[in-house]
Amino acid sequence: MTTPAVFDGHNDVLLQLYRAGGVSKADVFLTGRKGALDAEKAKQGGFGGGFFAVYVPSPVDLEFKFEEMTKPAYDLPLPEPIDWEDALPVAMTQVAILLELERKGALKVCRSAADIRACLDSGKMAAIFHIEGAEAIDPDLHTLDVLHAAGLRSIGPVWSRSTIFGHGVPFRYPSSPDIGDGLTDQGLRLVKRCNELRIMLDLSHLNEKGFWDVARHSDAPLVATHSNAHAICPHSRNLTDDQLKAIAESDGMVGLNFAVAFLREDGKMLADVPLTQMLRHLDHLIGILGEDRVGLGSDYDGAVVPEEVTTVAGLPRLREAMIQHGYTEQLVKKLCHENWLRVLEKTWGA
Numbered sequence: 001m002t003t004p005a006v007f008d009g010h011n012d013v014l015l016q017l018y019r020a021g022g023v024s025k026a027d028v029f030l031t032g033r034k035g036a037l038d039a040e041k042a043k044q045g046g047f048g049g050g051f052f053a054v055y056v057p058s059p060v061d062l063e064f065k066f067e068e069m070t071k072p073a074y075d076l077p078l079p080e081p082i083d084w085e086d087a088l089p090v091a092m093t094q095v096a097i098l099l100e101l102e103r104k105g106a107l108k109v110c111r112s113a114a115d116i117r118a119c120l121d122s123g124k125m126a127a128i129f130h131i132e133g134a135e136a137i138d139p140d141l142h143t144l145d146v147l148h149a150a151g152l153r154s155i156g157p158v159w160s161r162s163t164i165f166g167h168g169v170p171f172r173y174p175s176s177p178d179i180g181d182g183l184t185d186q187g188l189r190l191v192k193r194c195n196e197l198r199i200m201l202d203l204s205h206l207n208e209k210g211f212w213d214v215a216r217h218s219d220a221p222l223v224a225t226h227s228n229a230h231a232i233c234p235h236s237r238n239l240t241d242d243q244l245k246a247i248a249e250s251d252g253m254v255g256l257n258f259a260v261a262f263l264r265e266d267g268k269m270l271a272d273v274p275l276t277q278m279l280r281h282l283d284h285l286i287g288i289l290g291e292d293r294v295g296l297g298s299d300y301d302g303a304v305v306p307e308e309v310t311t312v313a314g315l316p317r318l319r320e321a322m323i324q325h326g327y328t329e330q331l332v333k334k335l336c337h338e339n340w341l342r343v344l345e346k347t348w349g350a
């Protein structure tokens, strides 16, 4: 494996495998699939693992969405909320795909930072069971307790669509992330229970009010798994300098999102983005968060990404660009996986 291995804050491969036929078709992860992430490409690129998102899709046309996002300014309406009864079976199928991949030996579902470290040492792919948008969690949080027992270690209260727990940012450019109300009372209870269970809370799709609600109520480091710098790309999904300062104060971290609409200054979902644009965001993030609080959060299999890193097989190019840019080998290692391990140890306990 290419060193240092990349441990990554976000991918949507479970959603893609769900769409491609579910558990019985999950084998393509091992035999090779069209898409950004599979076992073979991971080996080529030194992809050591990451957060595997369970995400319940809305009936929206992704092509339409990405087409809209090539315009100079856009404001995409958010889809309707999804009820727990409808979300749960979809989420369960994606968890079943994750467990099937573990059964087939493609990866290990990690429950501790030590698990991840052991995987990175042995070359086994490390997966965190993550939920993006808590539609599959009931108001009494019973599902949260059950899924935690099944390995859930990280959750975003919302994907951008509203849930009973809070509200996210619509995909709007240019725009402040300060759009709409924050967490609901149920959302505050979710924060408390996640703190008790030591499930990591992901701030990436929350709007600004929701972000500050978590900042006020959570006792864990603040983490945005896949978000970029608003100062460089003024997209509703990116983090303002004030948000970054709060993350730094909590000793949390941010994973750099590869989605081109959140990288480019013009906010367009167009893939001709040089790696130097990713480094501009990294420089800005490191400038406020410090070298110990920045990592990667690719959004692979969920977004249009820069041409040179279309799949995980291209990750060595990004590592090379970091070195060319003047980052020390020690810093590159921190960005590639050490910082994720640090923050997860802190959040989950040793």
Ligand code: ZN
Pocket: 132, 204, 205, 226
């Ligand atoms: Zn996302």
